[in-house]
Amino acid sequence: MRIVVVGAGLSGLMAARSLVSSGHDVTVMDKGRSPGGRLATRRMAGARLDHGAQFFTVRSAEFRAHVDAWIADGVVHEWCRGFTAQDGHPRYVGTDGMNAIAKHLAAGLDVRCDHLVFAIRRDGDDWQVQTDDAVDHQADAVILTAPVPQSFSLLFGAGIEMPAEMRGTDYDRTLGLLAVLDSDDHSVPAPGGVQNPDDTFQFIGDNKAKGISEVPALTFHFSPAFSEARFDADPAEVHAELLETVSPWLGRAGVVESQVKKWRFATPRRAWPEPCWMAPGLPLVLAGDAFAGPKVEGAALSGLAAATALNSMA
C-alpha cells in the first residue's frame, strides 16, 4: 500500500518504520522543521536542552524490545532509577537528547518536514492528502498522529465522523523555561531531576546531569494550572515572571541565556481505551499518545498498533 503518515513524532515514526519493514511505500509529512514533535531538543549558548519529554520509562515487553535495540545502537542510555527515591525503574534519555531518538527512527524513511497537511479527502479508492505546498499526494491508507483536536479538523474536512467521546479529548498546556547557567552551583540535587516538587513545577531537569549537555543548563516545566493561567499573557511579562519563579532553584548560578517554550497540546487529559482508532470501513487510522497513554511509551505503542491495524487490511 501507499501510506501517508501525518506527523513525524514518535507515534508516526514507529508506525512508518513498522510499515516499511512490512513492504509498504510510506511517506511521513510533518509541519515542523524537523522530526520529533514533543521529542524536542534545542541548542542554546553552547548547551543542549530537552524541552519536551524529559525521559521515559518502559513497562511493556513490546516497547522493551525497541528500547533494547536503541541502547545497543547508542541512541539512548539509562539516566537513573528514581529521583527523590530509588524505585528500581530505569529512566532512559536520548544520549544526544530526546530528539535524537526521532532522528534515529527517521533515518532512511521518506520524511517530509515543513509539510503541513491541511486536508484529506476520499477520491474513489484513493486518499488525496493535500499539503500547504499545493501538492496532492495519493495514498491507499492514511495514519493521523497529530493531537486529537488537530486530527479532528482533518476528519471534519473529509466528512468523516469522529466518536463524540474522542472529540472531547482535551490537553493540558505546559509552559517551559530553558536556562543556560554560568556554573553548576544550582540547587537541583543529584541525579538531576525533580518531579512535582510543589503546585508550581511539574518537572525540573538538569541537562548536564542527565548527560546531554556539557554546559550547565536547566529545563523547568510548570504545572498545568500554573501554565494555563499564564499561557496567553504578554510574552515578555511571562518570561520575567518565570525567571523570578525559578530563582530559588538557581542557587548561586547566574543565567547566561533563557527562553520560554509553550506546549499547547502537552498532555492528553484522558486516553482513548484502544491503542488506535480505525475509521469504520476506511483505511484511515488515528494514533498518538492520546490512545495508548500520555507518555513516550504510549506514543510508541500507539504507532505500532496503527501499523498492525493497516497490515491486517493489506
Ligand SMILES: Cc1cc2nc3c(=O)[nH]c(=O)nc-3n(C[C@H](O)[C@H](O)[C@H](O)COP(=O)(O)OP(=O)(O)OC[C@H]3O[C@@H](n4cnc5c(N)ncnc54)[C@H](O)[C@@H]3O)c2cc1C
Ligand atoms: C513538556 C512535555 C514534557 C513531557 N515529558 C514527558 C516525560 O518526561 N516522559 C514521557 O514519557 N513523556 C513525556 N511527555 C509526553 C511525550 O512527549 C509524548 O507523549 C510523545 O512525544 C507524543 O508523541 P506523538 O507522536 O503522539 O505526538 P507528537 O510528538 O505531538 O507528534 C505529532 C506530530 O504531528 C505533527 N502535526 C500535527 N498536525 C499536523 C499537520 N496538520 N500536518 C503535518 N504535521 C502535523 C506535529 O508537528 C508533530 O510533530 C512530555 C510532553 C511534553 C509536551
